[in-house]
Amino acid sequence: MNPRRCILVVDDEPRLREVIADALDDLGYRTLSADSAEAALQRLAVEPVDLVLSDLRMPGQDGHALLQDIRSRHATIPVVLMTAYSTVKDAVQMIKEGAFDYIAKPFEIGELSATIGNALRLSAALQDNQRLRRELESRYRFDHLIGASAAFRRVIGAIAEVCESRANVLLTGESGTGKELAARAIHYNSARRNEAFVAINCAAIPEGLLESELFGHVKGAFTGAVSARPGRFVQANGGTVFLDEIGDMPVSIQAKILRVLQERVVEPVGGSQSRSVDVRVIAATHRDLREAVRSGGFRHDLYYRLNVFPIELPPLRERREDIPLLLAHFLQELGKSSERPMPAFTPAALRLMERYSWPGNIRELQNCVERAVIVARNGSVDAGDLPAELHEPVSSENGGLPSDLDAELERLERRFVLEALARTNGVQVQAAELLGISERSLWHRIKKLGINIVKRPSST
Known part of the structure; x- marks a missing residue:
């Protein structure tokens, strides 16, 4: 038993408080005492408490009023009520109003121990769920959608527009472009954020099982259906x-x-x-659904139902200027999980990465960064630490000329500015000196290119 678990015992009878406190101490808990609801609220305001064990009938403010105050001020703390047999009906009503359980006087210590143990386990599970939800919401904030290129800014704008609507969304794009990340961002920034987000890969489940996965089945519906099972749409009711x-x-x-x-x-x-179900549907595909409709492989009426709000995620080769930002993000995430300094990527390595076409898109880039961090030596990732495919010659298109000169010039300008900022750890005066421009000129470029400056912590 964790000795740090603290239980606040509330009862107007001093002898009973003392007996319960001694019993709880023997069970490994730390205890606090209060002789009234008012005193209990004062202790809760200044002391960390894991559970409140309170008598239901007390002079002045009773256990019912105390329960209401705790639910409004300390909603995560479970409350267990102690009651005489004549007030069990009242205690049952208190459970409906938010108490975890009640225990009838006189009670055995074993019964009290079991009730408290169950309450603390449920409380821990609820707190874990809240923590996980906060992590998910944090992970899928807009600032975790990485990219400042014009192509990706259009995606962010579309996601922001559709979040608060009820419209179905169709996400298209090559594999690895971040379609599920975009779907989760839509959900966790919508009015449905507190309900379930249920994902299913329609290509990964055999046709014979897909219908049951989506819609559920009743007992005996097919061989092996030994019990009824809700489908994904029912599980996501109210959500996405x-x-x-x-x-x-x-x-x-x-x-x-x-x-x-x-x-x-x-x-x-x-x-x-x-x-009946109330769900928002977000669909995604790497296929050309319009062509599939023309060839009969996809229903035209379903396509138009899904394609209410289309969002196309661009391949990484069309947003190469975002590679340094994505690289920095992946290094930051790896640093959090490994709790060790991450190596820097040399200019030669960065040039190779920006030149490569990334057929696997962001997923391939992430895998490349993770591999490079493993094989890196001497605190940096050089060109030789990158996979062999990045060293292959780049096919020349358009006679060696860029297909979009403005985009290519912006990409080069961004790369040089980011590299200068990286070398100087975000110090703009020093970065401007490296580039041979004024600090004011650098500031205007940073603003124009939408660059966010993040200084790395000092290694000393």
Whole structure:
């Protein structure tokens, strides 16, 4: 038992408080005491408490009023009520109003121990869920969508526009461009953020199982269905369903998805009763759905239902100027998980990375950074530490001329500014000297290019 778990015992009878405190001490808990609800609230204001054990009937403010105050001021602290047999009915009502449980007087210490243990375990689970939700919300804030290129700024703008609407969203783009990250950003920045985000890869589940996964099944619906099971749409009720790789969904299932979107009901496999659901659908695919519609591989009516708000995520080769920002982000994340200094990437390594076409897009870049950090020597990643495919000759297109001169010039300007800032750890005066320009001119370029300056912590 964790000795740091603290229980506040509230009762107007001194002898009973003393007996309970001694018993809890023997069980390994730390205890605090209060002889009234008012005194208990004063202690809660200044002392960290994991659970409140309170008598229901007390002079002045009773256990019911104390419960209400705790629920409003300290919602994560579980409350267990002690009550005489004649007030059990009242205690049951208190559970409906937020108490964890009640224990009837007189009680055995074993019964008290079991009740407190259950309350603390549930409280810990709820706190873990809240922590995980905060981490998810933090992870999918807009500032974690990395990129300042014009192409990616358009994506951010579209996500910001659609978040608060109820519209279905269709995310398109090559594999590895961050479609699921965008879907989660939409969900966690929408009014549905406190409800479930349920993702399913339509290409990873066999056709025979996909219908059951999506809509659930009743007991005995098929061999192995030993019990009823809700589907992903029911699990996401009130929240968001993310249908990844919907372009690979069998046509037979597409008709049933269309019914969900039109009628907002699902019918489990083997069942005859429909269930209403309130979900937002975000779909994603790397395929050309318009071509699939023309060839008969995708239902045109489903396509138009999904394509209410389309967002296309650009491949990394069309946003090369974002590579230094993504690189810095991945290094920061790796540094958090490994708790050790991350190596710097040399200008030669960065040039190779910016020249490469990245067919696997952001996912491939992330894998490349993780590998490079492992093989790096002497505190830096050089060109020789990068995978062999990055060293292959770049095919010449357009006779060696850029297809978009303005974009290419902006990319080069960004690269040089970022490299100068990296060498000087974000000190603009020194970076301007390296570039041979005034500090004011550098400031204007930083503002124009949308560069966020992050200084690395000193290694000393």
